[in-house]
Amino acid sequence: MTPSADLLVAQNVGFYLIAAVMVLGALRVVTTNNVVHAALWLVVVLSGAAAQFVLLAAEFVALTQVLVYVGAVMVLFLFGVMLTRAKIGAERELNNKGWFLGIPVSVLLLVTLVIALNDGFGSERMPVDVAPMDTAVVSDQIFGPYLLPFWALSFVLLAAVIGAIVLARRD
Amino acid sequence: MLLNQFLFLSAILFCIGVYGVIARKNAVLVLMSIELILNSVNINLLAFAMRNGNADGHTFALYVIAVAAAEVGVGLAMVLLMYRNRRSIALDELSEMRG
Numbered sequence: 301m302t303p304s305a306d307l308l309v310a311q312n313v314g315f316y317l318i319a320a321v322m323v324l325g326a327l328r329v330v331t332t333n334n335v336v337h338a339a340l341w342l343v344v345v346l347s348g349a350a351a352q353f354v355l356l357a358a359e360f361v362a363l364t365q366v367l368v369y370v371g372a373v374m375v376l377f378l379f380g381v382m383l384t385r386a387k388i389g390a391e392r393e394l395n396n397k398g399w400f401l402g403i404p405v406s407v408l409l410l411v412t413l414v415i416a417l418n419d420g421f422g423s424e425r426m427p428v429d430v431a432p433m434d435t436a437v438v439s440d441q442i443f444g445p446y447l448l449p450f451w452a453l454s455f456v457l458l459a460a461v462i463g464a465i466v467l468a469r470r471d
Numbered sequence: 472m473l474l475n476q477f478l479f480l481s482a483i484l485f486c487i488g489v490y491g492v493i494a495r496k497n498a499v500l501v502l503m504s505i506e507l508i509l510n511s512v513n514i515n516l517l518a519f520a521m522r523n524g525n526a527d528g529h530t531f532a533l534y535v536i537a538v539a540a541a542e543v544g545v546g547l548a549m550v551l552l553m554y555r556n557r558r559s560i561a562l563d564e565l566s567e568m569r570g
Contacts (some may be wrong), residue, residue: 308472315472319480326484326507328525330491334484335499342503345484349510353532356477356517365513368536373506380499380547384554394497394558396563403495406486413482426521433529434521438546441530453537460541467548 308428315355322348333394335385339377347368360435477518484511498550498560502543509539 325344346369353362398410442450483509484507491504513532554560 397496
């Protein structure tokens with residue numbers, strides 16, 4: 301194996317660029333004063349996650365991410381924003397009174413996670429030359445050994461659809 | 472590529488999502504932070520799927536996406552109901568069940 305094949309410069313550059321955009325977008329989601337902007341920054345994060353999924357050789361999951369999250373869930377969020385407030389634009393009072401307590405909690409959590417991950421996986425490398433995961437293999441998994449959770453998931457979706465209709469309809 | 476770079480990215484997104492859940496008062500923004508958390512879980516699942524070379528992580532990432540979609544649907548219906556009854560979606564005003 302040549303050193304350049306091991307380093308994977310293009311993948312690494314792509315990863316860090318997308319990761320920087322994702323972290324920036326996620327920070328804006330939780331700090332912006334405008335609910336619509338938060339939704340649009342969330343689109344950036346979710347699309348970046350789809351790009352990372354391609355980098356992780358998971359093309360079908362990346363496509364599903366774009367279709368379901370960026371397509372459907374974001375439309376749902378924007379409808380939620382529209383239906384719960386007429387006001388478009390910056391506003392005050394999006395944060396709790398004790399919002400600053402979130403900073404030590406999340407920083408402590410991050411430090412713990414980083415230490416644990418560093419301890420556990422150190423400098424373990426991803427396998428090189430991975431072919432994209434075959435969608436047929438994924439479907440064989442879903443309809444083979446993982447059929448029972450798939451059934452449970454169908455019932456969850458059915459219950460969610462009925463529940464959403466029951467909750468949101470006007471009597 | 473290191474395995475850890477994906478795990479660190481997902482840890483950072485997870486912590487940002489946790490901060491959002493704690494700090495935000497607006498119910499829609501809390502739901503968005505939960506989406507951030509679920510996405511970081513998906514990155515983890517797919518990173519380990521690539522490391523182990525099997526499709527289990529892909530399967531569960533798809534399940535997580537479906538559950539997240541259901542959760543957003545029900546969550547936004549509840550937020551809508553809350554807005555209809557109280558003209559506000561501030562979560563700290565929901566204190567009827569305080570003991």
